[in-house]
Amino acid sequence: MTSIGIIANPASGKDIRRLVSYATTIDNNEKVNICKRIVLAAQGMGVDEALFMPDTFMIGCAVQDSLENDGVLSLALGLLDFEIEATMDDTVRAARMMERHGVGCLVVLGGDGTSRAAVKGITDTPLLSVSTGTNNVYPAMMEGTVAGMAAAAAALMDDPRECCIHDKKITVRVNGEVRDIALIDAVVSDDFYAGARAIWDPERIKRIVVSRCHPATIGFSAVAGAYEIVEDTDDYGLAVSLGSEGEGVLAPIAAGVLTPVRVSEARRLALGEEYRFTAETRCMIALDGEREVRVQPGDEVSLTVNRDGPWRVVPRKILARAAELGMYKIK
Amino acid sequence: MKMMTYAEGIREGMSIRMREDPNVILFGEDVGKFGGCFGVSMGMIDEFGPERVRDTPISEGAIIGCAVGSAATGLRPIAELMFCDFLTVGMDQLVNQAAKMRYMFGGKISLPMVVRLPAGAGTGAAAQHSQSLEAWLTHVPGLKVVYPSCAEDALGLMLTAIDDDNPVMYFENKVLLGMKSEVNSFDPIPLGKGKICREGEDLTVITYGKQVYDALEAAGKLAEEGVSVEVIDLRSLYPLDKALIAESVSKTHRALVVTEEVKRGGYGGEISAMIGEELFDYLDAPVVRIGALDTPVPFAPVLEQYYMPSAQDIIVGAKKIL
Amino acid sequence: MAISKEQMKDMYVKMRRIRDFESTAAKLFAEGKIPGFVHLYLGEEAIAPAVCECLRDDDFITSTHRGHGHIIAKGGDLNLMMAELFGRETGYCKGKGGSMHIADRDKGILGANGIVGAGHCIACGAGLSAKIRGTDQVCVCFFGDGSTNQGTFHESLNMASIWKLPVIFVCENNHYGISMSQDRHQAIKDVADRGAAYNIPGIAVDGNDPLAVYEAAAEAVARARAGKGPTLLECKTYRQHGHFEGDPAIYKPKEEQAAWMEKDPMPRYAKFLVENGVMTQEEVDAVDAQVAQEIEDSIAFADAQPFPSVESAVVDVYSDIVEEVRDR
Numbered sequence: 001m002t003s004i005g006i007i008a009n010p011a012s013g014k015d016i017r018r019l020v021s022y023a024t025t026i027d028n029n030e031k032v033n034i035c036k037r038i039v040l041a042a043q044g045m046g047v048d049e050a051l052f053m054p055d056t057f058m059i060g061c062a063v064q065d066s067l068e069n070d071g072v073l074s075l076a077l078g079l080l081d082f083e084i085e086a087t088m089d090d091t092v093r094a095a096r097m098m099e100r101h102g103v104g105c106l107v108v109l110g111g112d113g114t115s116r117a118a119v120k121g122i123t124d125t126p127l128l129s130v131s132t133g134t135n136n137v138y139p140a141m142m143e144g145t146v147a148g149m150a151a152a153a154a155a156l157m158d159d160p161r162e163c164c165i166h167d168k169k170i171t172v173r174v175n176g177e178v179r180d181i182a183l184i185d186a187v188v189s190d191d192f193y194a195g196a197r198a199i200w201d202p203e204r205i206k207r208i209v210v211s212r213c214h215p216a217t218i219g220f221s222a223v224a225g226a227y228e229i230v231e232d233t234d235d236y237g238l239a240v241s242l243g244s245e246g247e248g249v250l251a252p253i254a255a256g257v258l259t260p261v262r263v264s265e266a267r268r269l270a271l272g273e274e275y276r277f278t279a280e281t282r283c284m285i286a287l288d289g290e291r292e293v294r295v296q297p298g299d300e301v302s303l304t305v306n307r308d309g310p311w312r313v314v315p316r317k318i319l320a321r322a323a324e325l326g327m328y329k330i331k
Numbered sequence: 332m333k334m335m336t337y338a339e340g341i342r343e344g345m346s347i348r349m350r351e352d353p354n355v356i357l358f359g360e361d362v363g364k365f366g367g368c369f370g371v372s373m374g375m376i377d378e379f380g381p382e383r384v385r386d387t388p389i390s391e392g393a394i395i396g397c398a399v400g401s402a403a404t405g406l407r408p409i410a411e412l413m414f415c416d417f418l419t420v421g422m423d424q425l426v427n428q429a430a431k432m433r434y435m436f437g438g439k440i441s442l443p444m445v446v447r448l449p450a451g452a453g454t455g456a457a458a459q460h461s462q463s464l465e466a467w468l469t470h471v472p473g474l475k476v477v478y479p480s481c482a483e484d485a486l487g488l489m490l491t492a493i494d495d496d497n498p499v500m501y502f503e504n505k506v507l508l509g510m511k512s513e514v515n516s517f518d519p520i521p522l523g524k525g526k527i528c529r530e531g532e533d534l535t536v537i538t539y540g541k542q543v544y545d546a547l548e549a550a551g552k553l554a555e556e557g558v559s560v561e562v563i564d565l566r567s568l569y570p571l572d573k574a575l576i577a578e579s580v581s582k583t584h585r586a587l588v589v590t591e592e593v594k595r596g597g598y599g600g601e602i603s604a605m606i607g608e609e610l611f612d613y614l615d616a617p618v619v620r621i622g623a624l625d626t627p628v629p630f631a632p633v634l635e636q637y638y639m640p641s642a643q644d645i646i647v648g649a650k651k652i653l
Numbered sequence: 654m655a656i657s658k659e660q661m662k663d664m665y666v667k668m669r670r671i672r673d674f675e676s677t678a679a680k681l682f683a684e685g686k687i688p689g690f691v692h693l694y695l696g697e698e699a700i701a702p703a704v705c706e707c708l709r710d711d712d713f714i715t716s717t718h719r720g721h722g723h724i725i726a727k728g729g730d731l732n733l734m735m736a737e738l739f740g741r742e743t744g745y746c747k748g749k750g751g752s753m754h755i756a757d758r759d760k761g762i763l764g765a766n767g768i769v770g771a772g773h774c775i776a777c778g779a780g781l782s783a784k785i786r787g788t789d790q791v792c793v794c795f796f797g798d799g800s801t802n803q804g805t806f807h808e809s810l811n812m813a814s815i816w817k818l819p820v821i822f823v824c825e826n827n828h829y830g831i832s833m834s835q836d837r838h839q840a841i842k843d844v845a846d847r848g849a850a851y852n853i854p855g856i857a858v859d860g861n862d863p864l865a866v867y868e869a870a871a872e873a874v875a876r877a878r879a880g881k882g883p884t885l886l887e888c889k890t891y892r893q894h895g896h897f898e899g900d901p902a903i904y905k906p907k908e909e910q911a912a913w914m915e916k917d918p919m920p921r922y923a924k925f926l927v928e929n930g931v932m933t934q935e936e937v938d939a940v941d942a943q944v945a946q947e948i949e950d951s952i953a954f955a956d957a958q959p960f961p962s963v964e965s966a967v968v969d970v971y972s973d974i975v976e977e978v979r980d981r
Contacts, residue, residue, distance in 0.1 A: 014845045014857040019872045019884055025855065027846035057842040085912075192929055196858050196868040204655075282929065356785060382785060388815065390808035393774045397812070400778020403763055404713060405786055408778075423805075427768045428775065435754035436764055437746035438969035472970050472978060496972040570974060 003049035004042055004151045005098030005125075007091055007118055008035055009110035010057035012132055016196040021254030026132045031109055032062045034132065034144040038107055039063060041148025043075040045327065047155055051078050051103060053094035056086050088117045095121025104155025105313065107147060112136045112219075112288035116183050119169065119310045126154045126164055127310040135255040137184045137217040138288065142315060150315040153322040160311075163318035165232055167309035168211035168271070172285060172293055173302040182287035183310075185210045185221040186303050191291060192282035199286040202259050206283070208240045209275055209303040215251070219289055223251040223261050230268075232312075237305030239275045241265040275303045332515050338371045338508040340482030341447075344489025345372070345409055347517070349379050352407065355493055358385035359394060359411030359447070368413045369449060369508050391421030395446060399428045402444040407493055414460045415448035415502065418467065429498040430473030445492045445499050450478075451541055451591055452639050453506040458627035461635075463540075463592040468500045469569050469601065475522055476568040478502040480543040481512040484566055487520030494519060504540045523570030527579070531561035534649055535579040537602055538589040539565040542640060546589055549645035558653060568598055576602070577610055584615040585652050589645055594622035616652035621645055656867055660706050661931050662940075664863045665922060667702035669944045671722045672919050674731060677948050678721065678738060678752075682898045687738045691752045694722030696861075696893030699918035700825050701726035703866035704793055704886075707874040713761040713779040713792040715772035718753045719825075719892075720765030723795050728760045735951035741958035748961040749969065763792075769830075770803030772796055773822070777809050780818030780883075791819040791877040793870075799830025801844050810851040810885065819877035821870065822853075822885045825860060827892035832904045848885035860888025861918040864925075891916070 008031050017023040039050050052060025060079045067073035080097050084090055091108075095118040098106055105126045108118045115129045115138045129139035130147050154160040170182040188207040189199055199205070205220060212232045213225035224230070224240045226249040246264035253259050269275055278300055285293040285301070295301055322328065335343065348355045357372060357379075363386040366373030376384040387394050391412060398410035412418060418425065425446065432440050452461040469476050475497055479485040485503070492499035499522070528543060529550050536546040543564045550560035561579050565572060580586050586606050590599040603618040624638045675693040682691050694701070697719075705714070705726040716723040724734060729745075737744030738752055745755045756764035763779060766772050776794030783790040800806055801824060813820045824844045828835045841847070848855025854873075858865040866888050873884035891913035895902035902910075926932040932940075967979045 010842055011857070014843050014855065014887070016856050016858065016869050016872065018845075018848075018854045018856045019869060019876065019886075025846070025849045027849065028842050029840070029846075056836075058836075193864045193925065195862070195864040197865065354786065388808070388811055390812060392805045393777060393808035393812045396771070396774020396805065396809070397778040397781055400715075400763065400775035400780075400792075401782040401785070402778070403758070403775070404779045404782040404792075406782045423768055423771060424774055428766075428771055432756075432764060433972070434969050435746060435750040436756035436758075437744075437749050438972075439746070439756055439758050440764070441972060475971070570977065 001048045002046065002155045003051060003101065003103045004047055004155050005051045005101070005103035005106045006035060006038060007053040007094050007106065007108045007114070008055065008059045009091060009114040010055045010059060012110035012114055015198040017198050017200055017254055020200045022256035023135050024255065028057045028059065031132050032059050032066070034109060034130065035059055035063045036067060037144030038148035038151065039067065039075065039077065040072065041145045042152040045149055045152030045156065047075055047152045049076040049078065051080060051098055051101060053090060054079050054082065054084055055090065056084060088113070091117035092121040099123065099125045105151040105160070107151045108139070110139065112138045112184060113290050115139055116181065116288045119183060120181065122310060124311060126160045126313045128154065128313040128315070135218040137219055137221055140315070146315055146319070150313055150318050153318045153327060154313050156327065157321070157325065160313065160318065163321050164311040164313050166307055167232060167312050168237065168305050168307050169309035170209055170211050170237070171304045171306065172287065174293065174295060175300050179293050180287055184212065184288050185219065187220045187286040189284050189286060189291070190281060191284045192294065194284065194291045197290045199289060199291060200254050202253055202261050205242055207242070207277065209237060209269065209305070211237050211305050211309070213238060218252050218255055220253055222253060223249065223263070224266065226251040227263050227266050235271050235307065237269040239267055239269050269305050271306055272304060277301055332513055334511050335482040335514045336509050336511050337482050337485050338369065340485030340514065341371050341489055341503060342375065344486040346375060346378065348490060348493045349383065354405060355407045355409065356383040356385065357409045357411065358387050358397065360387055360389055360413045362386060362411055367411060369505060371503070371508065391417045392424055395421040395424035396428065398444040398446065399424055399432070399442060402442040403432070403440050407443045409445040409447060409493065411447040413449065415450040415464050416459050416462050418448065418464055425468070425474070426471050430471045433497070434473060441496045442498050443496045445501050447501050447503060449503045449505050451504045451506060452623070452628045452635055453541070455630065455632055455635060457630040461628035463590065463623070465502055465568055466592055466596060466598040469598050474498050474500055475570065476500045476502070477522060477566060478539045478568055479566060480504070480507065480540055480564050483512065483514040483516060484520060486514060487516065487518060488566060490519040491522055495522065502540065507541055520566065522567045523572055524567065525563050525565040525572035525575045527561060527575070528564050529560065529562040531559040531583065533559045533583055534585040534587060534653060535561045535563060535583045536587045536589055536645065537563045537565065537576060539568065540591060542589045542591055545640065545642045546645055548642035549649065552642065552646060553649060558649070560649065571602070573605065573609070576606065580606060580610050581613040584613055586614070586618045587621065587645065587648050587652065588618065589621045589640060591640060592622055593625050594620050595625060597622055619648050619652050621648040656864065658931050661926060664702045664706055664867070665926060665932065665937070666940050666944065667726050668698040668863065668919060668922065669940055670731070670947065671698045671702070671725050673944050673948045674721060674725060674734070677952070679894065679898055687752070688740055689751050690897045691738070692719040692897045693894050694719055696913065696917065697722060697825055697827060697890045699861050699863040699922065700823065700866055700888045700890060701795065703863040704823055704870040706867055707870045708791070708793065711761060712790050713763055715763045715776045715779070715792065715794045716765040717772060717796055718765065718767050718769070719797065720753065720755060724755050724757070724762055724765065727762050729755065729757055729762060731947055731951040732954040735955040736958045739955040739958070740960065741955060742961040742965070743958045747965060747969070770796070770800040770805040773800070773805045773809035776820050777812050777818055780813060780820040781816065783819055784816070789878045791821060791874055793821045793823055795823050795825060797830065798824060798826040798828065798835050798844055799838065801847060802830070802839055810847070810853055810883070813883040814851045814853050817880060817882035819880070820883045821873045821877055822883060823870070824885065824887040825890055826887050827890050829892055829896070831896045843887060845885055845887040853883050853885050855885040855887070857887040857889060860890035861916050861921065863918065863922055
């Protein structure tokens with residue numbers, strides 16, 4: 001049996017960046033629509049089962065009701081059975097359960113934060129990340145039909161990793177203990193509370209560590225990207241310190257917001273190399289855009305980039321490979 | 332002396348106060364360039380600009396609610412509902428908010444607001460654009476209700492309505508809008524003061540709005556038959572000029588109440604009950620009411636004319652008690 | 654927009670005042686001291702204090718039937734509130750309004766409101782007024798998830814958007830419209846989504862975290878003051894009690910109630926303040942003691958006030974008509 005897992009985060013895409021910038025809004029009913037297209041495309045390619053994460057908006061149920069009502073659902077659509085906490089932990093848990101179940105591809109709908117949570121729950125399941133969040137770096141904007149086809153191809157193929165990139169990730173340690181991970185960026189700000197969670201105020205940002213960066217992405221990784229480009233295939237990361245001195249760069253730190261930022265220091269981080277600093281004041285480390293890790297004065301912080309992240313499906317590549325394998329031929 | 336249409340009287344009343352006080356504004360559906368559905372505010376946008384003569388979306392609840400909120404915070408808004416029939420859509424804001432706020436809040440909030448309400452049948456507009464709904468509003472403590480019948484009263488009552496610190500419901504009769512009459516005074520007309528349009532000895536007709544003219548026509552015909560009819564135009568429905576009614580009825584001993592509304596539950600019933608309760612000793616005959624047919628307003632002109640109370644109906648009513 | 658430690662403390666004081674006022678109101682209602690209905694703000698204390706922290710005295714708010722919290726947060730006087738709940742002559746409304754109709758024009762409080770969905774339009778009016786009068790005042794409209802199914806909500810968001818009114822629509826999503834849970838009463842989970850239909854930024858924050866609410870509200874207020882138009886700010890929270898006192902809330906699942914009690918804003922915020930050195934535990938205790946005394950004092954004040962004379966029933970129907978309304 002070939003199955004795919006679908007995690008759609010009902011909470012993505014409503015944070016404060018809609019107020020402080022011009023961020024995209026995708027409501028939950030549209031997420032349901034995207035999921036319908038994923039399911040139908042995967043079913044069309046020959047996937048037998050789609051497993052959904054349960055969530056507070058009941059996206060999986062809405063997809064099932066609608067497609068059954070239209071008489072177009074033929075694959076087995078299931079919902080993981082667990083008690084919802086309505087936090088990011090649901091995503092971690094669902095990803096773990098899906099990997100254990102043996103899904104051939106995990107499709108995640110949300111923003112950078114949702115993908116980060118999913119990655120915490122998987123080891124080697126191919127991941128396809130679809131953007132429904134806040135103008136993200138990690139998930140890609142793509143049509144649900146394409147996503148469904150790509151996920152199906154990954155699930156049906158013997159070695160989908162040929163069509164994936166093995167991503168880097170950032171490990172955050174405080175006083176030697178692993179506290180969390182980030183896929184794209186870990187940003188140190190002098191906030192000391194999570195507040196509205198998202199970060200958007202460049203005045204408060206002191207340091208940025210990225211696994212990859214490019215000016216064509218939105219967020220604080222773009223600050224590093226405006227300074228030096230690091231591709232997902234490069235075997236290093238970048239660490240940037242901000243300050244009132246230093247070279248000024250213009251970076252798209254939020255949707256529609258190009259802000260001048262001064263970079264006082266920037267250096268490459270080899271894979272496995274620790275970027276260390278001692279916190280002088282209380283601060284927060286934002287991971288992929290959300291304030292997550294609280295740091296007290298005197299804490300020893302270390303950030304390390306390694307190529308130990310998820311296997312990310314490259315849709316165009318896998319769909320081309322699917323053609324070579326004759327997956328579109330009518331049997 | 333100046334000749335003005337009823338619509339011009341309304342417009343002039345609004346304009347006078349808007350010239351004097353930047354806090355007086357007018358808003359409603361299509362009141363701007365379009366000039367209001369009946370042209371009453373035509374040209375005002377040119378004088379006062381689109382901020383103060385403001386087109387609103389078709390949202391009656393928000394229109395009246397905006398009047399409530401802006402009146403509570405320093406403006407003296409005039410809100411227009413295109414037809415008084417649309418009251419149904421914004422009724423909560425009038426009845427539960429505008430009318431009650433001063434009282435509920437122990438007198439701490441004033442709502443100096445005017446709601447303009449074009450009313451009445453005779454335009455072939457059928458059942459949802461022709462009603463006379465004044466009884467709904469006179470029923471509500473906290474609201475004041477006026478209903479002018481000529482240009483001078485339209486102007487003077489508008490001035491007073493704007494000056495009043497309470498929500499004033501300002502009915503405008505649609506078939507009177509184009510009617511010209513003399514305006515001798517540009518002064519405010521106090522609320523609660525009716526006027527005698529024709530003096531008489533044998534019977535008092537108490538009315539307002541368009542029926543003032545029907546009553547005068549009937550009075551003319553009855554005079555030919557030797558009956559002397561006194562016609563009172565109430566102008567204000569609340570507060571009500573009870574003194575004027577008492578004075579007249581104690582002279583004529585007969586009262587006929589004429590309104591365009593359907594009689595059941597109508598304001599005419601309130602007036603006639605008041606006369607029965609307070610002036611019984613002066614009456615030589617029962618108080619009679621004349622209203623519209625007890626139906627929705629029909630469309631076809633022949634039906635609509637039949638629906639509305641006419642001078643002939645008034646004559647018939649008068650003869651019942653003469 | 655950075656928040657100062659003083660503001661953080663001030664929010665705590667107001668949250669504590671609300672919690673104690675409401676807990677006391679619940680007790681007094683059960684004892685029969687308060688007539689009528691009371692709808693309590695218990696569980697939602699993080700919202701109004703955080704939003705009002707972003708406001709000036711001359712800014713406006715519109716409130717709801719669940720209004721005590723808004724009024725306290727905007728600076729309402731506890732003595733006058735309690736006296737009003739007791740139906741006394743010297744209460745906020747001279748005993749004519751009660752719990753659901755407290756207003757204080759001098760503090761910009763345009764009234765609690767017994768009609769669900771009525772405040773939205775009134776807030777637009779206040780916003781229009783500020784715009785026409787050329788001030789930079791703003792109006793915050795507080796409302797619940799239930800009211801977003803009223804036509805007035807949609808009319809008002811549309812009007813505020815096209816006129817760029819300085820109105821901040823703050824939805825306190827407590828997940829219930831009376832007894833009907835949000836997933837039963839509307840086909841969306843995030844009221845914030847409705848902003849997009851009116852070209853208004855719609856954002857959702859943790860309504861049990863005053864710092865999250867403050868950050869968002871501060872940006873929304875700044876945006877409104879700058880003439881950039883309205884914001885729809887949804888604060889996710891939970892109504893810890895029933896719809897009104899006396900409602901046993903049998904329709905609320907026990908697990909749901911328990912999960913939200915874990916997220917109770919009061920202990921959570923106090924813990925944050927102490928852990929991060931904003932306040933010491935002693936300072937927190939001192940605030941608690943001081944607020945407890947304020948509430949005690951308000952009860953004593955209210956108890957000592959006379960009932961209104963029946964003569965006063967005819968006053969304030971109109972500004973100028975008094976004796977005429979005595980007729981019955």
